[in-house]
Amino acid sequence: MQTRRMANVYRQYWRINILTTLEYRENFLIWFLFTFIYHGTAIASLWIVLERFPSMNGWNFRDMFFLYALWMVAHALHNTFFSTVGEIPDHIRDGEFDRLLVRPLDTLFQAIATPGQVFPDELVLALITFVAATLYSGVHVDAVFIIFVPLIVIGGALIDLGLNLIISTAAFWFVKVDALRWIFIQLEQEFTRYPLSIYSRSVRLLLTFVFPFAFMNYFPASYFLHKHEAALGVPPAAGLLTPVIGIVFVALAYVFWRFGLNRYQGVGH
Amino acid sequence: MAIIEAADLRKVFRRIVRQPGIAGAIGALFSREYEDKVAVDDVSFSLAEGELVGYLGPNGAGKSTTIKMLTGILVPTSGLLRVAGIVPSAHRQANAQNIGVVFGQRSQLYWDLPLRESFELLRSIYDVPRDRYLQNMRHFAEILDLERFLDTPVRQLSLGERMRGDFAAAMLHDPKIVYLDEPTIGLDVVAKEAIRVFIGQINRERGTTVILTTHDLADVERLTPRIILIDEGRVIYDGALERLRTEYGTHRILVVTTVDLPPEDFAVPGAVVEGRENNVVRLGFDRRSLTAEALIRRVLERYAISDVSIIEPDIDTIVRRIYLEGYQKDAVGAPS
Numbered sequence: 001m002q003t004r005r006m007a008n009v010y011r012q013y014w015r016i017n018i019l020t021t022l023e024y025r026e027n028f029l030i031w032f033l034f035t036f037i038y039h040g041t042a043i044a045s046l047w048i049v050l051e052r053f054p055s056m057n058g059w060n061f062r063d064m065f066f067l068y069a070l071w072m073v074a075h076a077l078h079n080t081f082f083s084t085v086g087e088i089p090d091h092i093r094d095g096e097f098d099r100l101l102v103r104p105l106d107t108l109f110q111a112i113a114t115p116g117q118v119f120p121d122e123l124v125l126a127l128i129t130f131v132a133a134t135l136y137s138g139v140h141v142d143a144v145f146i147i148f149v150p151l152i153v154i155g156g157a158l159i160d161l162g163l164n165l166i167i168s169t170a171a172f173w174f175v176k177v178d179a180l181r182w183i184f185i186q187l188e189q190e191f192t193r194y195p196l197s198i199y200s201r202s203v204r205l206l207l208t209f210v211f212p213f214a215f216m217n218y219f220p221a222s223y224f225l226h227k228h229e230a231a232l233g234v235p236p237a238a239g240l241l242t243p244v245i246g247i248v249f250v251a252l253a254y255v256f257w258r259f260g261l262n263r264y265q266g267v268g269h
Numbered sequence: 270m271a272i273i274e275a276a277d278l279r280k281v282f283r284r285i286v287r288q289p290g291i292a293g294a295i296g297a298l299f300s301r302e303y304e305d306k307v308a309v310d311d312v313s314f315s316l317a318e319g320e321l322v323g324y325l326g327p328n329g330a331g332k333s334t335t336i337k338m339l340t341g342i343l344v345p346t347s348g349l350l351r352v353a354g355i356v357p358s359a360h361r362q363a364n365a366q367n368i369g370v371v372f373g374q375r376s377q378l379y380w381d382l383p384l385r386e387s388f389e390l391l392r393s394i395y396d397v398p399r400d401r402y403l404q405n406m407r408h409f410a411e412i413l414d415l416e417r418f419l420d421t422p423v424r425q426l427s428l429g430e431r432m433r434g435d436f437a438a439a440m441l442h443d444p445k446i447v448y449l450d451e452p453t454i455g456l457d458v459v460a461k462e463a464i465r466v467f468i469g470q471i472n473r474e475r476g477t478t479v480i481l482t483t484h485d486l487a488d489v490e491r492l493t494p495r496i497i498l499i500d501e502g503r504v505i506y507d508g509a510l511e512r513l514r515t516e517y518g519t520h521r522i523l524v525v526t527t528v529d530l531p532p533e534d535f536a537v538p539g540a541v542v543e544g545r546e547n548n549v550v551r552l553g554f555d556r557r558s559l560t561a562e563a564l565i566r567r568v569l570e571r572y573a574i575s576d577v578s579i580i581e582p583d584i585d586t587i588v589r590r591i592y593l594e595g596y597q598k599d600a601v602g603a604p605s
Contacts, residue, residue: 005393005394005396008393008396009390009393009394011393012389012390012393013390016379016382016386016390019381019382019386020379020381020382023381023382023422024381095375096375098337098342098372099372099375099377101340101341101342101361101365102340102341102342102365102368102370103362103365103394103395104362104363104365104366104394104395105362105365105394106362115379262344265342265343265344265358266343266344267282267283
């Protein structure tokens, strides 16, 4: 019953989302252009760096293009389906959050499903980039690749979601969390761009065990590109664990979310 | 049968004590002192199914906090609460299906889309069967006159139209109880009237229980036979509006127009001259010690007059007096 209702609501929300996005066509086009330029610039700057230093710890431009593309798909998947979780702090501040609590559906489900004027444009762009990167990098496309890449991408999106949720939950205490969010967006963008092996041991530990960005692209890419550099002594097949890591990370974030929500309902903010 | 039961409901918030100014704000970054603020203090009341009740109080009295506990948004610090047999904070979603909420200052409609789209969405959120939905839509379109702007984007609606849309939105799933938080705020006279008619009609025809919080006492005078007055988190009066008026609003004014300019020492036993302007004198008196008839007779014995009228205390004055002076039990009798 509840599942059917949630599926209906989800479909309706997406309908509304697409209708509102199209209502503001110019805004949408500007966003699309920005997305295009943003990722284009990132890839171009990788190319420029590797023109001068053809290899970074054994990774050439083709490898790094694949590394970037893998992150890009996971990140775009998150931005398309989960980005509205990032709007929770605004809703807490302006009181709209209470509206979610007087509706007969799970609060987090509503926060995720709420239309946020997103269009799957970034995701489409990311998929095209990924196909290009796969062909260009000469990765061996076998059954393991075809089965695991979608799972790894979903796992990566869940890692993003977990982080997004943890930051938004912090708003139950701090109300405004813009600074925190900005720091983590920067961290993620900087540290997923290059192979983990170029960083110091403490950064590697942080990106593997605390905020597991390394599982979004570095470990899986090492596996597919046969880079046996064993950063942190992790075996290459660890790259296939991303879906599990994603689920565990989101589960932990969800526990924190429940804790924050109880506090909100208990002591106000 | 009681549909809402609240017993010794209490809500305590913990707040950071802030010293004023920038120095205080910086100080608060390093050391924090907390204080407990009792927002709702042992509030008890019970509502029968189909009742329409005005929940009144000045700003910060605890009205919104009470509504938030009734709707399941906040968990009470202590006390018992049952809404249609459910403890709202323990079964928030089940409770949500039973209630409709209108926040006067906030809309639940989608700004950029035709009104109709918001209704369609709410239909899936509350899982309203299609035929029931269409039936309700027809009914609301008729009594709220929605048909004209169902296909207009909400951002282009006037406040009155948007408010009517919000009412229909809150009622689409046939809630047993609706909470209306300042529903007429900012509306013009015509729109206010339309909303009041709608509230009355919903309550009468569908037997929906209505709790109305408002600043506009005209809403209450028009709609609710029963009011609950709350101040500083406590219920200071719970009972018939009429009883409050007859027992607490005892101060009446007789306005007398004299034929000649009234003398300096104009006086009538049992009444107090509260104002005079040209030929018009305002005489205040207490309905418990003097009838209007007796007072008029006393005036006629002493002066030649051409006109009289009586000003009854309005609810606004009564409520303001209670806020200012505090509720006196001996004046009205203990709240039931």
